[in-house]
Amino acid sequence: MSTLPTTTACYQHRIAELQAQIQDLLLTLSDPPCSPAEVRHLDRQMQPLYAAIWAMHAETNA
Known part of the structure; x- marks a missing residue:
C-alpha cells in the first residue's frame, strides 16, 4: 500500500x-x-504552538 x-x-x-x-x-x-494564574493561562496557549512547530520539524527531518 x-x-x-x-x-x-x-x-x-x-x-x-x-x-x-509565541513571541x-x-x-x-x-x-x-x-x-x-496568568502564567498558567499563557502556558496553556503556548503548548499547542510549540507542539505544532515540533510536529512540522519532525516531519521534515524524518
Missing part, C-alpha cells in the same frame, strides 16, 4: 507565524506583574 506524500512547502511560513504568536505571548509575560 502506498502512502500519501507529506507536503512541507508551507511549513516555513507556518512556523514563522507560530513563532510570532507575542512572551511579551505579555514581560509586562509585570504577571500572576501565577
Whole structure:
C-alpha cells in the first residue's frame, strides 16, 4: 500500500507565524506583574504552538 506524500512547502511560513504568536505571548509575560494564574493561562496557549512547530520539524527531518 502506498502512502500519501507529506507536503512541507508551507511549513516555513507556518512556523514563522507560530513563532510570532509565541513571541507575542512572551511579551505579555514581560509586562509585570504577571500572576501565577496568568502564567498558567499563557502556558496553556503556548503548548499547542510549540507542539505544532515540533510536529512540522519532525516531519521534515524524518
